Amino acid sequence: xxxxxxxxxxxxxxxxxxLTSSLGALLRARGYRVTAIKIDPxxxxxxxxxxxxxxxxxxxxxxxxxxxxxxxxxxxxxxxDLSRGNNLTTGxxxxxxxxxxxxxxxxxxxxxxxxxxxxxxxxxIRKVAREQEAEIAVVEVGGxxxxxxxxxxxxxxxxxxxxxxxxxxxxxxxxxxxYLETSEEFKTKPTQHSVATLRGVGIQPDMVxxxxxxxxxxxxxKKVALFTNVRPGHVFSSPNxxxxxxxxxxxxxxxxxxxxxxxxxxxxxxxxxxxWQEAVRVLKHPERTVRIAIAGxxxxxxxxxxxxxxxxxxxxxxxxxxxxxxxxxxxxxENGDLEEAFRDVSGILVPGGFGVRGIEGKIRAVQFAxxxxxxxxxxxxxxxxxxxxxxxxxxxxxGANSTEFDPYTPHPVIDLMPEQLEVEGLGGTMRLGDWPxxxxxxxxxxxxxxxxxxxxxxxxxxxVNPAYVExxxxxxxxxxxxxxxxxxxxxxxxxxxxxxxxPFFLGLxxxxxxxxxxxxxxxxxxxxxxxxxxxxxxxx
Ligand code: GLN
Numbered sequence: 001x002x003x004x005x006x007x008x009x010x011x012x013x014x015x016x017x018x019l020t021s022s023l024g025a026l027l028r029a030r031g032y033r034v035t036a037i038k039i040d041p042x043x044x045x046x047x048x049x050x051x052x053x054x055x056x057x058x059x060x061x062x063x064x065x066x067x068x069x070x071x072x073x074x075x076x077x078x079x080x081d082l083s084r085g086n087n088l089t090t091g092x093x094x095x096x097x098x099x100x101x102x103x104x105x106x107x108x109x110x111x112x113x114x115x116x117x118x119x120x121x122x123x124x125i126r127k128v129a130r131e132q133e134a135e136i137a138v139v140e141v142g143g144x145x146x147x148x149x150x151x152x153x154x155x156x157x158x159x160x161x162x163x164x165x166x167x168x169x170x171x172x173x174x175x176x177x178x179y180l181e182t183s184e185e186f187k188t189k190p191t192q193h194s195v196a197t198l199r200g201v202g203i204q205p206d207m208v209x210x211x212x213x214x215x216x217x218x219x220x221x222k223k224v225a226l227f228t229n230v231r232p233g234h235v236f237s238s239p240n241x242x243x244x245x246x247x248x249x250x251x252x253x254x255x256x257x258x259x260x261x262x263x264x265x266x267x268x269x270x271x272x273x274x275x276w277q278e279a280v281r282v283l284k285h286p287e288r289t290v291r292i293a294i295a296g297x298x299x300x301x302x303x304x305x306x307x308x309x310x311x312x313x314x315x316x317x318x319x320x321x322x323x324x325x326x327x328x329x330x331x332x333x334e335n336g337d338l339e340e341a342f343r344d345v346s347g348i349l350v351p352g353g354f355g356v357r358g359i360e361g362k363i364r365a366v367q368f369a370x371x372x373x374x375x376x377x378x379x380x381x382x383x384x385x386x387x388x389x390x391x392x393x394x395x396x397x398x399g400a401n402s403t404e405f406d407p408y409t410p411h412p413v414i415d416l417m418p419e420q421l422e423v424e425g426l427g428g429t430m431r432l433g434d435w436p437x438x439x440x441x442x443x444x445x446x447x448x449x450x451x452x453x454x455x456x457x458x459x460x461x462x463x464v465n466p467a468y469v470e471x472x473x474x475x476x477x478x479x480x481x482x483x484x485x486x487x488x489x490x491x492x493x494x495x496x497x498x499x500x501x502x503p504f505f506l507g508l509x510x511x512x513x514x515x516x517x518x519x520x521x522x523x524x525x526x527x528x529x530x531x532x533x534x535x536x537x538x539x540x
Pocket of ligand 1 (some may be wrong): 351352353354355360379380381383384404459460462463
């Protein structure tokens with residue numbers, strides 16, 4: 001087993017996740033089995049309880065873990081399914097060490113950061129790599145070198161080289177190189193200090209990657225090499241790019257893949273990067289462009305909808321089109337002019353969300369899409385508001401709502417299920433991770449997936465109330481997907497709804513965006529973008 005550790009310095013939010021993912025992609029392109037692990041030094045056990053406004057979206061894995069959004073990048077770039085163990089936090093490490101201590105597993109010992117916490121970290125990294133049968137594990141240490149909270153993790157990865165040997169470990173350090181417009185200079189001092197800080201905890205990086213607004217010229221890279229004690233060929237430049245998918249290609253061009261291969265004692269393999277090259281070509285020179293409105297509540301924080309944006313992008317690549325997103329603040333739609341808001345779009349997407357803010361605006365957006373026959377895709381909460389809108393305005397169920405927003409609604413068309421009410425006391429109240437969906441033949445959904453059963457990831461608490469399904473169907477709503485399985489265990493829960501007399505109107509209880517990959521775009525998104533392109537063409 002080989003381990004590559006990625007650390008970052010100077011400032012946070014440099015794109016360590018993208019570097020880690022890109023390196024993973026370069027190794028995958030050489031045929032290796034690769035996994036990627038994200039270390040988050042915060043004390044939260046997982047990302048489920050953190051504000052999307054601050055941390056971006058909560059990414060959900062197949063096994064139902066609520067993780068950092070970098071896990072999503074890894075899955076998309078590496079085209080692998082990751083799990084709970086791929087996102088390691090301080091909270092998890094301490095929780096398990098303390099539980100072990102209480103169980104008496106360290107009897108008679110003084111439990112300390114070194115070796116107990118560091119051993120736990122190392123064991124968890126090894127376990128994930130082993131279980132996922134990886135040949136190479138790329139491990140990203142979140143935060144910035146010099147942070148107090150990342151120290152135990154840095155100490156653990158330092159020990160790895162001792163434990164596993166020189167040829168099985170590699171340290172890569174990513175830093176910011178500021179460019180001063182006035183003097184037209186790249187400044188390397190912060191990088192020098194950052195590497196010195198890393199050395200201070202015993203880690204000499206093997207390679208340095210320089211983030212900057214534009215490519216860092218060779219003489220500057222040579223200078224960095226000299227000052228950081230890294231081989232001249234081991235300093236790479238990662239300038240700003242228009243599209244994320246250019247990053248693996250840019251790094252490969254500079255020989256990063258080959259250098260990592262050599263450092264890890266691997267044979268030279270020619271990487272197959274055809275897909276990435278093709279994807280970048282389409283992104284840069286699309287045949288068509290289509291505008292989609294996203295009516296959500298975190299419109300000022302696109303990272304809160306990262307996987308959704310990626311899924312739209314993948315669907316665009318498949319359709320050889322550029323998908324432009326118009327952010328529409330759902331709250332503003334409550335009394336706003338819908339005509340104006342959706343004047344220049346060919347599709348309306350209502351994404352997932354929690355809480356009542358903006359709900360009535362989302363309901364109005366759905367009504368507009370339904371009546372004007374504009375392609376509509378509702379994800380999770382988006383399906384729920386579509387059901388509420390249909391119940392109120394078509395099925396004649398006045399005041400219909402979700403009990404999440406109105407506990408006293410006369411028609412709780414969206415509600416908590418009895419099974420969930422029971423678990424509520426125990427804390428685990430969400431339906432999380434992969435759940436199967438049985439798809440009815442002859443529906444739009446069946447045409448999109450081309451099969452009768454699929455699995456998509458979930459993250460929600462409320463369900464379409466089974467007591468109302470018959471009334472909704474009688475009024476013309478099609479339930480095209482349900483949860484299969486044994487009665488009482490969630491069987492028959494509504495997974496998907498659609499409308500027959502509409503070019504594209506689809507609501508999904510799951511989040512198919514989590515499974516969308518650049519090379520395997522999610523079928524509902526591909527269909528939605530295709531319908532939006534057709535709608536756009538019909539207007540011309
Ligand atoms: N708030 C809704 C629920 O809990 C929808 C959640 C979501 O969109 N992810 O069911």
